[in-house]
Amino acid sequence: MIAAEESAGVQAVRGLLAHPDRPEIVAVLTTAGGDVLGRPIVYEVAVALGLETWPAGSVRSAELAERLRAAQVDLLLNVHSLFLIHPEVLEAPRIGSFNLHPGPLPEYAGLNAPSWAIYNGERSHGVTLHWMDAGIDTGPIAYERSFGLTDGDTGLAVSGRCVRHGVPLVSKLVGGATVDPAGIPRISQDPARRRYFGPGPPSDGRLEWSRPALEIVRFVRAADYAPFPSPWGHPQAELCGRRVGIARAKSTGTPATEPPGTVHELTESGAVVATGDELVTVDRLWIDGRYLRPADGLG
Numbered sequence: 001m002i003a004a005e006e007s008a009g010v011q012a013v014r015g016l017l018a019h020p021d022r023p024e025i026v027a028v029l030t031t032a033g034g035d036v037l038g039r040p041i042v043y044e045v046a047v048a049l050g051l052e053t054w055p056a057g058s059v060r061s062a063e064l065a066e067r068l069r070a071a072q073v074d075l076l077l078n079v080h081s082l083f084l085i086h087p088e089v090l091e092a093p094r095i096g097s098f099n100l101h102p103g104p105l106p107e108y109a110g111l112n113a114p115s116w117a118i119y120n121g122e123r124s125h126g127v128t129l130h131w132m133d134a135g136i137d138t139g140p141i142a143y144e145r146s147f148g149l150t151d152g153d154t155g156l157a158v159s160g161r162c163v164r165h166g167v168p169l170v171s172k173l174v175g176g177a178t179v180d181p182a183g184i185p186r187i188s189q190d191p192a193r194r195r196y197f198g199p200g201p202p203s204d205g206r207l208e209w210s211r212p213a214l215e216i217v218r219f220v221r222a223a224d225y226a227p228f229p230s231p232w233g234h235p236q237a238e239l240c241g242r243r244v245g246i247a248r249a250k251s252t253g254t255p256a257t258e259p260p261g262t263v264h265e266l267t268e269s270g271a272v273v274a275t276g277d278e279l280v281t282v283d284r285l286w287i288d289g290r291y292l293r294p295a296d297g298l299g
Contacts, residue, residue: 001073001093003029003059003081008163009042012079012100015167017049021178026071027052029059029081059085068092075177077170078132082111090132095181097132098142098173102162104128105144106189109137110197112231114158117149118222119202121214124148125158127166129173131186136196140186143169154224155232199231207235209261213251213278220249226291234286239263239271240298245286252279268295 002025004012009030016023028046030053046053058064059081065088068076076097078085090097103113104126110116117125126146131139145165149158176184207219216235223232224247234245240263256274258264265272270283271294285297 001026001029001068001071001075002077002079003056003083003085004042004077004079005030005056005082006080007041007160008080008100008102008166010045011163011167012077012170013042013045013049013051015171016174019171019174021174023075023174023178025051026068026073027054029054029056031056056081057083059083059089062086062088065089065092074181075173076132077173079166079170084136085132087134090134095177095184098129099132099137099139100166100170101128101130101137102159102166104146105130105137105141106191106194108197109194111199112155113197114162115155115201115222115232116197118153118155118158119218121218122149125162127162127169129166129169130189138189138194140188142185142187143172145169152221154221154226155230156225156228159225201232201235205233205236207237207246209237209273210276213256213275213280216246216275216280217249217251220246224248237261239273239282239285239294240266242287242298244297246282247286247291248284249280249282252281254279263298266294266298268293270294271298 028051030042031040032043060083069092073093074095076093078099105128124146126144128141128144130141133139147161219235223230223234234247237246256279258274260274260276262274263271264274264279270281272279272281282294285292285294287297
């Protein structure tokens with residue numbers, strides 16, 4: 001049984017079907033067309049593959065537990081589905097319930113971990129497959145994998161890397177459950193290292209030009225999921241007296257001598273803006289629901 005959404009859910013479903021010990025997928029718990037704002041890609045793929053689909057919200061009801069027990073489900077996998085699962089449902093699978101989390105635990109529990117890692121200036125990130133319990137991202141770790149981050153990474157890029165490194169962990173779990181379920185690792189998380197991140201962006205999405213240039217650029221990259229909608233939206237800031245979303249920015253390394261927020265130069269290639277320490281170049285804005293060059297959006 002798999003509860004799944006987004007591209008990660010699609011890749012996980014396909015990975016399960018391609019596994020050498022191909023497990024039986026009793027059903028895919030996912031949102032259908034009328035229940036989701038974006039395209040219901042997991043639902044569409046599941047239907048195309050002939051898999052049975054159940055409403056994603058079913059996990060919140062204890063009634064699902066009885067259905068899982070009746071179907072003799074061994075594993076319940078949660079991949080980017082955000083419904084809180086009822087405790088009885090978590091206990092129903094014969095082997096256990098597992099969550100694929102796009103961040104290293106316990107340091108990056110909660111939501112939008114890839115974006116928070118970029119914003120915090122981390123040099124590495126990771127993905128974790130953990131046992132589920134009544135807490136949020138608190139269960140023992142089964143498998144994990146880490147990877148490096150670069151100065152050019154965006155939220156979308158890091159999220160994609162979590163999927164690429166995470167799907168093999170799902171395959172590893174299935175292999176372990178097939179050969180020796182008792183051998184699936186249960187590594188307890190250290191609560192002293194736990195950090196929990198909420199869904200919203202830092203500073204309520206406001207970008208302050210008085211902050212250091214590198215911090216501003218990290219904020220912009222962390223929120224960049226283009227061409228897909230950003231879970232944070234684009235950081236909001238004042239430019240030339242207008243409230244705009246900053247969609248892309250880079251540091252120039254040149255010290256700023258004017259007050260923060262001053263547009264030092266506006267050209268066809270972008271707006272050069274003073275921050276708390278350096279000049280940054282902003283070459284794409286989000287205004288009235290579309291992307292614009294600063295020269296077009298600021299006049």
